Amino acid sequence: xxxxxxxxxxxxxxxxxxxxPGLDWLNFFxxxxxxxxxxxxxxxxxxxxxxxxxxxxxxSTGTIASMASQVPAGALVDAMRxxxxxxxxxxxxxxxxxxxxxxxxxxxxxxxxxxxxxFASAILGPAIAAITLVLVDPGAFGERxxxxxxxxxxxxxxxxGVMGVCAYYLGDRAVFLFAAVLAIxxxxxxxxxxxxxxxxxxxxxxxxxxxxxxxCNRSWQFLMDRRLIAFAVCAVLFHxxxxxxxxxxxxxxxxxxxxxxxxxxxxCLVGPQLITAILSPWAGWAAETWGRxxxxxxxxxxxxxxGILLAFATDPFLIIAIQLxxxxxxxxxxxxxxxxxxxxxxxxGHYTTSLGLVGLAIGGxxxxxxxxxxxxxxxxxxxxxxLSLAAVGLIATALVWALMPETRVRANA
Amino acid sequence: xxxxxxxxxxIACAIAGYRRNGRxxxxxxxxxxxxxxxxxxxxxxxxxxxxxxxxxxxxExxExxEALGARFQRFARTDLFRILGKELHSxxxxxxxxxxxxxxxxxxxxxxxIIDFGGFLGVGIRKxxxxxxxxxxxxxxxxxxxxxxxxxxxxxxxPEYKDSNDVVAIVTAPQSEQHGLAPDPGW
Numbered sequence: 001x002x003x004x005x006x007x008x009x010x011x012x013x014x015x016x017x018x019x020x021p022g023l024d025w026l027n028f029f030x031x032x033x034x035x036x037x038x039x040x041x042x043x044x045x046x047x048x049x050x051x052x053x054x055x056x057x058x059x060s061t062g063t064i065a066s067m068a069s070q071v072p073a074g075a076l077v078d079a080m081r082x083x084x085x086x087x088x089x090x091x092x093x094x095x096x097x098x099x100x101x102x103x104x105x106x107x108x109x110x111x112x113x114x115x116x117x118x119f120a121s122a123i124l125g126p127a128i129a130a131i132t133l134v135l136v137d138p139g140a141f142g143e144r145x146x147x148x149x150x151x152x153x154x155x156x157x158x159x160x161g162v163m164g165v166c167a168y169y170l171g172d173r174a175v176f177l178f179a180a181v182l183a184i185x186x187x188x189x190x191x192x193x194x195x196x197x198x199x200x201x202x203x204x205x206x207x208x209x210x211x212x213x214x215x216c217n218r219s220w221q222f223l224m225d226r227r228l229i230a231f232a233v234c235a236v237l238f239h240x241x242x243x244x245x246x247x248x249x250x251x252x253x254x255x256x257x258x259x260x261x262x263x264x265x266x267x268c269l270v271g272p273q274l275i276t277a278i279l280s281p282w283a284g285w286a287a288e289t290w291g292r293x294x295x296x297x298x299x300x301x302x303x304x305x306x307g308i309l310l311a312f313a314t315d316p317f318l319i320i321a322i323q324l325x326x327x328x329x330x331x332x333x334x335x336x337x338x339x340x341x342x343x344x345x346x347x348x349g350h351y352t353t354s355l356g357l358v359g360l361a362i363g364g365x366x367x368x369x370x371x372x373x374x375x376x377x378x379x380x381x382x383x384x385x386x387l388s389l390a391a392v393g394l395i396a397t398a399l400v401w402a403l404m405p406e407t408r409v410r411a412n413a
Numbered sequence: 414x415x416x417x418x419x420x421x422x423x424i425a426c427a428i429a430g431y432r433r434n435g436r437x438x439x440x441x442x443x444x445x446x447x448x449x450x451x452x453x454x455x456x457x458x459x460x461x462x463x464x465x466x467x468x469x470x471x472x473e474x475x476e477x478x479e480a481l482g483a484r485f486q487r488f489a490r491t492d493l494f495r496i497l498g499k500e501l502h503s504x505x506x507x508x509x510x511x512x513x514x515x516x517x518x519x520x521x522x523x524x525x526x527i528i529d530f531g532g533f534l535g536v537g538i539r540k541x542x543x544x545x546x547x548x549x550x551x552x553x554x555x556x557x558x559x560x561x562x563x564x565x566x567x568x569x570x571x572p573e574y575k576d577s578n579d580v581v582a583i584v585t586a587p588q589s590e591q592h593g594l595a596p597d598p599g600w
Contacts, residue, residue: 038534039535042535052514247537250532250536250537251539256530261531261537265532265536266533266534269533302563
């Protein structure tokens with residue numbers, strides 16, 4: 001994507017990052033309908049009379065499918081010329097799986113929906129990142145990713161509120177019907193991004209037929225990129241430290257708080273999203289201006305601080321305040337994950353494959369996190385669990401400092 | 414995993430049952446469906462409770478048939494109900510959680526119901542075992558909710574139920590001493 005007109009990186013020419021309302025809404029609605037697929041699905045299945053064993057089996061199927069599809073889905077998006085088609089198919093598939101979950105809560109349909117949803121989600125994230133990469137100039141990519149993360153965070157926050165109300169007044173099934181309906185505005189937002197297809201005809205970092213034509217041995221050398229491996233290792237540790245903090249803190253709130261426990265947990269979910277919405281564009285701007293390393297270190301350092309504070313906090317309202325640090329970490333990671341991978345895979349034609357690879361690392365770290373922290377919490381108590389997570393976060397921060405080089409590439413370099 | 418086979422087995426058995434004895438299958442309605450079809454699939458494994466055992470209630474809503482060497486009892490849909498997934502309410506009508514599992518003693522009598530307690534959109538849920546004797550199922554003939562005598566405060570501080578633990582702490586009403594709370598494991 002090295003076109004002559006790119007020389008001034010503060011003035012993107014393809015499309016200014018703030019002039020893509022379709023991309024804003026796409027991120028908003030996608031985050032919106034994905035919220036229902038979280039831990040809420042086990043609540044819903046419980047309410048339809050599922051046994052715990054069956055719920056565990058269906059959700060594990062989804063987890064395994066999600067891990068298994070990260071890299072193939074990324075490679076598929078790389079291979080597809082139209083990232084918009086990839087994203088549209090994935091959105092439709094997520095909508096259909098939400099509908100199936102709402103209408104046929106039997107084991108076969110739910111397991112199938114979980115698998116379809118996992119694969120579609122593994123396509124959707126990289127596809128949106130690739131569309132963004134095609135639509136904006138390299139110099140404006142960080143800022144645009146910040147904006148993407150902002151609208152995704154707002155979507156998450158709004159969805160948590162709306163779906164909570166939905167579940168309370170209309171029943172658990174309504175949450176999934178609502179999620180299915182949201183696929184329609186998401187597709188409409190995607191439909192407005194026509195430039196994404198025409199622009200992708202140019203040689204771009206995400207899809208370059210010339211690069212793909214190289215020999216197999218050569219084209220997979222991007223996997224050996226030291227920067228990509230270093231970032232993947234840091235990402236595993238980030239999520240190993242991060243993923244279990246909210247569930248354990250929320251369970252502690254359930255145990256300690258009075259009847260308003262549900263509202264406090266809701267605040268622990270929504271509060272960090274608002275912080276993410278506020279900080280993400282700044283994180284994108286700062287990563288372009290000051291470089292990736294300092295911002296990455298800042299975001300990672302929020303983890304040990306949060307873990308140590310949660311270990312000693314007992315007041316539920318204090319837990320809400322500490323959870324706001326989650327917003328800083330999420331903003332930095334949400335922006336720098338697609339940004340650093342784009343830096344590292346520039347002109348290789350393997351952007352979304354690499355996103356899938358790091359996505360696999362993230363999934364592994366997050367899954368291990370809840371399992372290991374749960375064991376520590378059972379045997380040694382919640383405080384010890386938070387301190388262990390803080391220690392992992394500290395190691396993650398140290399590894400960023402020791403292993404991660406600055407990956408920013410100046411557009412005219 | 415049994416869920417996977419349930420629908421398939423139901424269909425297969427319904428077809429088999431219909432071919433062997435169309436009359437019986439056609440009479441099956443509502444809640445009795447699962448029981449009667451399971452009987453058709455495996456007659457030797459099902460022992461229908463006799464009237465002497467006190468389960469059979471000779472009201473107009475039930476009837477008994479003999480076919481293929483097994484007895485079928487039919488109950489009206491409103492006389493039987495599933496318990497997994499039912500909401501648990503406090504006496505004041507406050508939602509306390511959902512019943513997700515049952516614990517029975519050696520004699521097969523229910524000792525406790527495991528409930529999903531608290532949380533928001535599935536985050537922060539704790540599994541807690543509630544004494545079966547505190548549960549009431551006859552809320553003005555309304556069968557979609559189960560009521561417990563326990564209050565929210567009595568339940569929330571209980572240690573979490575874990576399938577793997579040796580000791581199960583069952584939350585029970587203060588006046589009854591039959592179970593008692595196990596020591597809090599470090600929470």
